[in-house]
Amino acid sequence: MVRAKALDQNPRTDMYLELTGFTSGILLVGFLWVHAFFVVTVIFGASTFNTLSRFLEQYYLTQVGIALVFLIAVAHIGSVARRIPTGFREHRSVWRVAGMMRHTDTYGWALQVVTGLAILVLAAIHIWVVLIDWPIEAVKSARRVQADYLLFYIILLLVAEYHSGVGIYRQFVKWAKIRRRSLGLAVGAAIAFILAVNVGALWALFRLGCIR
């Protein structure tokens, strides 16, 4: 258990990493919410959606946004990656501990690793297909959702919301003084709400895709 640490390591590194993981996580969840509210405008019709997307693009808000989110995501991955169990043996011991105690919170975290990696891959694909089909327009998105990507988006939505829900819950457990039960309920309700918004948006896009 005792091992000499490098003497020249900046003693504040681990604290900064902790704060970066926390801040970037919160910002990314914030982005997911904003994103959901933007996309859901399609419920009010393709033109509402297009007006919004054109407005955002005109002032380079989309481009800047994508770049910012990319940077925040890099910071997030960089600061949380140290927590990912390295190698098969470590993964196995995490799942074993969770399994032997049948402990929900530990399971929740073990799944964070899986969902985090899934998001990494799926979100990259999502951004890629959006970028090659620039600019963002309701009909294009609708066609995409209707044609091949419905299942893809459902999976991305579920893993992203799961990851952000468990992440937020754990940050509050770590820093704040709210009872875990109430906290779990509050986070669950918020996630259910944002899921509903996203599902509504997907449904509207799918229908739009059917009509065109």
Add this chain to the structure above:
Amino acid sequence: MGRKLTLDIFRYNPSAGWTKPGMQTFELEETPGMNVFIALTRIREEHDPSLLFDFVCRTALCGSCGMLINGKPRLGCKTFTRDLPARTTLFPLPLFKLIGDLSVDTGTWFRLLALRTGAWLHTSRAFAHSILEERMDNETALKIFEADRCIECGCCIAACAKVHVQDEFIGAAGINRLARFLLDPRDERSEAQHYEVLGSEDGIFGCMGLMGCMDNCPKDLPLRDQLAYVRRRMTAAGLAWGGKEDGSRNRKTK
């Protein structure tokens, strides 16, 4: 007549020359008020005198009977068989050095923890038995006592996935132990000195908030509050830290 209990117990005694670990099944009749301590004692008396397990106080104060009861870290003396199913599995606590069967050495782990974190009161005042003890206000004393209730049973360590993958992590018991000195006005260490011990991935910033510790602490210590308190306080200390004068790793014990 009581229930018939079946206990599947992990057996391995390396010092007796055993080469292979395995499970052994024992059956016994449940008696009123039976706990795992009584059950194991009966097994040792009636079935197999070679069964190894630790008990000292039988009242959840010594912390020696931590073991995995149906996979969960529990104290044998505090776990009543009436709360268990008819078939129960007993394993020694993981992570600690196995002495044999259900007996593990938690002492070495906790001693190393104390040594490497300086987990004792650091004061320049010499002890004089002729003068009265310093007074402390009741609220502070109670807060310190809340952390001091830890019996070092090791359940929170065995329950922490983080310690399983990073054995230098001092775990909830370690952080809780140091929180006690953060609270103690008699301790003369500066925030920076506390930070040196706690402000790293092996200290508070290694904790991932999984709460395996709190959910399995047999003494119901408010571990989450302790962890959050230390985390907030050490973050503040780290942010305020000039970094130079205390940058050396030599802890001043004064």
